[in-house]
Amino acid sequence: MTQSPTPPQAPPPGPPMAPPELPGATAGLVLGICSIVFSAPIIGLILGFIGFQKARGARKVAELNPGIYSNAGVAQAGYVCSIIGLILGGISTLFGCVSIVLFAVLAAGAAAAASQAGGLQ
Numbered sequence: 001m002t003q004s005p006t007p008p009q010a011p012p013p014g015p016p017m018a019p020p021e022l023p024g025a026t027a028g029l030v031l032g033i034c035s036i037v038f039s040a041p042i043i044g045l046i047l048g049f050i051g052f053q054k055a056r057g058a059r060k061v062a063e064l065n066p067g068i069y070s071n072a073g074v075a076q077a078g079y080v081c082s083i084i085g086l087i088l089g090g091i092s093t094l095f096g097c098v099s100i101v102l103f104a105v106l107a108a109g110a111a112a113a114a115s116q117a118g119g120l121q
Helices: 025-037 044-062 071-120
Strands: none
Touching: 025 044, 025 071, 044 071
């Protein structure tokens, strides 16, 4: 009795491949959240602008290749957070500039009043 050789068997299939992540989506979300949290004058604007650019680029890539990337929603969330961060950063920058100008005007007025009061005596 001779045994016939068994044909080689294919390895069992592995887990299905996960779709790739959208480049720039996570960075846009992180920068958008940071621009909201750190909405100090100028800093919020810078973080919001960079996050907006990253998220906008990721959204464009997702629109050109629908269904390929796994985290298109992250790009959308980063886009929205960056817009909110830009608005908050702009408001804080505007209030910061107004407060500096107001302080300068008050200081100049106080100096002028002090010099005028000193000249009357």
